[in-house]
Amino acid sequence: MIKEVLSVITNPTFLLVTVGVITLLAAIALVIIELKFKFEFKKKKKFKLIYFERLEKVHKSKKSTSKKMQEINNVAKDFFHDAYQTSTSANYSQLIKTFRKVNDEEAQKFCGMMLRIYYTQQKFTDRKIKSVVIELSNLIRKKKYLLIKDRQ
Numbered sequence: 001m002i003k004e005v006l007s008v009i010t011n012p013t014f015l016l017v018t019v020g021v022i023t024l025l026a027a028i029a030l031v032i033i034e035l036k037f038k039f040e041f042k043k044k045k046k047f048k049l050i051y052f053e054r055l056e057k058v059h060k061s062k063k064s065t066s067k068k069m070q071e072i073n074n075v076a077k078d079f080f081h082d083a084y085q086t087s088t089s090a091n092y093s094q095l096i097k098t099f100r101k102v103n104d105e106e107a108q109k110f111c112g113m114m115l116r117i118y119y120t121q122q123k124f125t126d127r128k129i130k131s132v133v134i135e136l137s138n139l140i141r142k143k144k145y146l147l148i149k150d151r152q
Contacts, residue, residue, distance in 0.1 A: 051079055051140050055133050065124035072132050076114065080107070083146035092118070110139050
């Protein structure tokens with residue numbers, strides 16, 4: 001019995017088939033892993049592009065500056081929600097506290113800027129709108145890796 005098993009195991013055809021099956025399984029596993037990474041990359045790119053498209057629309061919009069500022073606020077809150085799982089109804093002082101806990105100085109800086117703009121009752125100007133759009137775009141660009149966190 002043992003002799004028969006050894007003769008089958010040491011048979012060159014058996015070894016070739018075994019190595020072939022193992023190689024095929026490894027190739028299938030690598031293809032699955034590659035497809036997963038491609039999907040995650042496309043998802044990240046899609047999220048990132050959505051935010052930039054929304055900001056571009058705001059920047060080119062003919063709406064009043066206060067409405068533009070509200071739309072920028074919505075884009076920012078949606079980004080924070082997607083990247084950090086914050087509440088979209090959170091105010092900027094709450095967001096600053098959240099970002100202080102995770103030690104994210106750039107997000108804190110942006111929220112501080114928005115807080116000053118809203119609560120010092122500065123007049124919304126096209127220049128101010130452009131500045132906020134640039135700041136938010138830079139933040140999204142820097143934090144894009146946060147958009148591909150696994151969502152449950």
